[in-house]
Amino acid sequence: MTNSVNGYSAKMKRAVLVIIAMVCALFAGSPATAVTITGLYNADVPISGSSSSGVKAGYEAGLREVLVRVSGSRDVLELEGVDQLLSKAESLVLAYQVGESQGQSRMQMSFGAVGVNRGLAALNAPVWGANRPLTLAWIAVEDRGQRQLITAKTSASAQSDGAAEWRAHLVEVASERGLPMVFPGEGFSDDRSLLSDLWGQFVDRIEAASEGQAYDVITLMRISRSGGQWRAGWVFEGMGMDASERSASAGTPRELAEKVVDQWAELYAGRYAVSASSVADSPAVDVVVDGVSSLADYGNAVKALEGMTPVRAVGASRIRGERLTLEVAFSGELNQLQEYIALDPRFVAQNAEDATTIVQATEVVQPAASVDQGEQEVEAEASEASGPAYQSLPEGDEQDAADAFESLYEVLYYRWQRTPGRGGSNS
Known part of the structure; x- marks a missing residue:
């Protein structure tokens, strides 16, 4: 777990109140556009101070916020066993930071998605995914x-x-x-x-x-x-x-x-939301890879994922054109899988700007309007806030959106980029 007790940066100060960043695609409104939430398991709460008791209370307050957000109902806090789960909040934290803004100590933290989902399942509570x-x-x-x-x-x-x-x-x-x-x-x-x-x-x-x-x-x-x-x-x-x-x-x-x-x-x-019984011991995430134009690309992408330490199994759930959707079962937390994928230069992460235009949560695209560079810079800062940030899924069809809604975890998007192999071949 990573922690920091330094003062907030300028961006963190602006993020004391949860800021939403929306990413809305500039295409005609239609069913099943969907957005994915990148900070669903983050929390930002006031605390009494940086003492051990203050930090412990912050862990519990943050987890309460996340449990409500992920289950979809405040009733989750009334379930039998929730107090025991809250007492173990620290064990679910991936990273946290304590700082001060306007004389108030605050604590920002990120919880592990897999750990929180399993905790909800143990309470027999539903889990509402990131899409x-x-x-x-x-x-x-x-x-x-x-x-x-x-x-x-x-x-x-x-x-x-x-x-x-x-x-x-x-x-x-x-x-x-x-x-x-x-x-x-x-x-x-x-x-x-x-x-x-x-x-x-x-x-x-x-x-x-x-x-x-x-x-x-x-x-x-x-x-x-x-x-x-x-x-x-x-x-x-x-x-x-x-x-x-x-x-x-x-x-x-x-x-x-x-x-x-x-x-x-x-x-x-x-x-x-999915039922507690559907939260598997071995979590799985959809990995969408664009630019897969040959059987060799397909084989190399699957082989690369199968060779990563956190990966337990890889299955092809769908192929459409040059877009390959893989269901990847993994161990540990989702961020660990993402870190391993990031080490392979052939997987180029698709960021929000690749498919969409960032706008503030309180804004929406005017018909036929555009966003200038200055606005984009301000909005990009907003997206770095501690609270949930939203981005639209790269354009697909209705089946892509339906699959996304059924997924517990954030859909991971990449573009396959061949790298020169030995003997001048591509791999």
């Missing part, structure tokens, strides 16, 4: 007779403080739960006709307005206040979701955001 559906949230808020649309934030946003507050609450809570969510572009904010369609929950019209934006599911939500209570009512469209209206009520915007996102997370986890 999750992306929700495009169309949300209208009515307050004091005025309605407004919550839109993506831009550097020159003219959105009211009220809408900005709602957006901030929803983004923060969604980050805590590992729930990928984006908002419509700010260009829609002055469209009163569209706002009326949203309030009336006319799904077809909102779907038409969503063209050009990546999503798996659209939600149409209306929020209103009556007396001292806020109420949200919403419907889902896409991926065969039940179209009936759901609702939640609370006394404050923050509390309502928590209740709404809790329901969303539990609904998605109920569809995509």
Whole structure:
């Protein structure tokens, strides 16, 4: 386990509140786009200090956060045996860092995915994998007779403080739960006709307005206040979701955001989480390799993986064109497998920029818009935050997305790059 007690760097200070970085593909919205979460097992919590007792409490607080995020439900903290698991939190930590920001000691940590998943299985709790559906949230808020649309934030946003507050609450809570969510572009904010369609929950019209934006599911939500209570009512469209209206009520915007996102997370986890009995002793991850154009490439890629110490077995689950999808069973933690693969220069890791454009979690691509270099640099910094970061899966077909949703672990993407072998051959 790696640790650090140095002060936070500038980037770490900016990351004290969990920052989400979204990576949304610039292609027409369609079912099963999916995003993969790269920090699902990370946590950032306040602690009383860097003493052993403070750090121990930080381990437990961080694991609580991760257990809720990975199981998809806060109810996991009420299960029999959870206290025993929390007492062993330190043994599940891969790395941590203690620092201070604005006079508050904080602890950032990363837990082992395999260890956490096995811990949840021991509690007979479900495990929701790292590949999750992306929700495009169309949300209208009515307050004091005025309605407004919550839109993506831009550097020159003219959105009211009220809408900005709602957006901030929803983004923060969604980050805590590992729930990928984006908002419509700010260009829609002055469209009163569209706002009326949203309030009336006319799904077809909102779907038409969503063209050009990546999503798996659209939600149409209306929020209103009556007396001292806020109420949200919403419907889902896409991926065969039940179209009936759901609702939640609370006394404050923050509390309502928590209740709404809790329901969303539990609904998605109920569809995509696997049962405890399906969490195998020998974990397996999908490794997607592009650029496999010959039988020799196929054989060399499989042979290379089979020769790596953590690998127990390699099976070809799918071949489509020059894309090879391998199911790799491994021992230890996933990061150890990634480290071994990184040592082989023929496996070139596919990063987010290879397939997508990075945007802030509170932003969404405007139709026909582009992201300039300056914005990309700011967004790249955001993606280095301690909390979950999301990136869209490289473009594939519906089967690729379906396979991703069924996988417990982050799908690993590489491009096969032949290297000169002995005698001038390629291997």
